[in-house]
Amino acid sequence: MFHAAGAVPTSEDSDVDEGTILLLVGAILTASIVVALGASRTGVPSLVAFLALGMLLGSDGIGNIEFDDAELARTVGVVGLAAILYEGGLSTSWRRLRQVVVPAALLSTVGVAVTAILTGAAAYYLFDLTWLEAVLLGAVVSSTDAAAVFATLRFTNIRRRLARTLEAETGGNDPMAIALTIGLIEWILEPTFAFPELVLLIVRELGLGLLVGVGLGAVATWAFSRLPHSIGAFAPVASVAAGALAFGAADVIGGSGFLAIYLVGLAVGSTPSRYRRQLVAFHEGLAFLAQVAMFVVLGLLVFPRDLPDVAVPGLVLAALLVLLIRPAAVWASTAFNDFTSRERALLGWAGLRGAVPIVLGAFVLSSEIESRETIFNAVFFVVVVSALVQGTTLERVAASLGLVSPGPAIVSAPFEVDALGSLELVDFAVAGDHAIAGAAVRELGLPRSALIAVVARGGETIPPRGSTVVQPGDRLFVLAPRKMRADLEDVFSRWRRRV
Secondary structure, three states: OEEEOOOOOOHHHHHHHHHHHHHHHHHHHHHHHHHHHHHHHHOOOHHHHHHHHHHHHEOOOOOOEEEOOHHHHHHHHHHHHHHHHHHHHHOOOHHHHHHHHHHHHHHHHHHHHHHHHHHHHHHHHHOOOOHHHHHHHHHHOOOOOHHHHHHHHOOOOEOHHHHHHHHHHHHHHHHHHHHHHHHHHHHHHOOOOOHHHHHHHHHHHHHHHHHHHHHHHHHHHHHHOOOOHHHHHHHHHHHHHHHHHHHHHHHHOOOOHHHHHHHHHHHHHOOOOOOHHHHHHHHHHHHHHHHHHHHHHHHHOOOHHHOHHHHHHHHHHHHHHHHHHHHHHHHHHOOOOOOOHHHHHHHHHOOOOOHHHHHHHHHHHOOOOOOHHHHHHHHHHHHHHHHHHOOOOHHHHHHHOOOEOOOOOOOOOOOOOOOOOOEEEEEEEOOOOEOOOOOEHHHOOOOOOOEEEEEEEOOEEEOOOOOOEOOOOOEEEEEEEHHHHHHHHHHHHHHOOEO
16 A cells, blocks of 8 residues: 555544645646656656655665555556557547558567567576466566657657657557466466467457457547637647547457557547647646656655665576567567668667556566566566667667668758748747658647748748648748747747657
């Protein structure tokens, strides 16, 4: 359960307890902001910093908060992961993912299966586990992490095709890994459950999740394109409702809620709408809050006193996963695609592990499996090593392999605006991996009082229409009121997001 040591709630001080809880939540959120700022300046991945914060607040740390409720941690993890996947889908567009659907789907299925089997084989010899328990550990760490991948790609210049492949993969391999983990837990605990039932469970979860996601995504597309301006303030509420309905509907009928909510987010993000900027900003904040809650709660569930027993085999397993197993899974998944050896090497290095393995570790920890604590602690080492080694070196590895896209050249403004007037002309250079590359002008989400005046492309200037597609290397000249400069910078920040 969850409580601060020494705090004994009574009916007489319930108001005090509620105030204490709010004070604690506020303090943790404030600390998370400080931690995030420190992490960004030092290069430490935020998920590692938040995990460390949770451990520091735990019963083995200075916070002395006792927390051992794996079921609650699992619930927090599921809700947080759903919010992160929805934001990931919302921030991209189907148009930009179509070209990488096949390799991403193979990485999300074949790649996960190969990773689970190879990691299980290694875990069997490194830990005191049965074969099924070892493969279960492999399944738990088999998926790349949405939060880690989205956050890392957002600030890198990796070539667009590779970045989009990684983004699409992480949206699809979470449901596969979750279904595999649930099936293996069932297999271990239920003697009548066997391999055919495992395959059927995976097919059912992915199939039903796909159907619900596509169906409700179509409904969401229709609804958001027609949402009246009179209730525009409720657009975030409608967006949260769409995501919750998708996850809940799929989960209730036995499908993958994670796949469904990602697809609905992708549908909403691909819908031309005056509310796009508002929704993206709202869900970015919600996803950050979800990350804080997930990692801090899961950090509370890690007891440092239990880690030394699995430290050496855990580190060895992490090294094998980074250096051998993930690259092997990538090569097996992309054998019939036209990726070069250097591109496959980068895809192999970009297999970041983060929240998903720890959430799945909480699934195991909340079960009756005998080796559940060993599996959870081993997952901790895999995640920390992956985040620290792969997450901090991804762009440098990409640069050394020659897979980083250069920024566009500087172009002079095609016309001038009166310096004393109320309008100003602001330019934006479109890089190959920016979120708006490949999007139509009408999808850019500019405020109503701003417009794309001219597009400079290849030495020519183009008067844009709503259907004009933004291309890498373009320079967009935006005409807007000077008083909107802050709002415009927020829009540009979203445009710069890597996909």
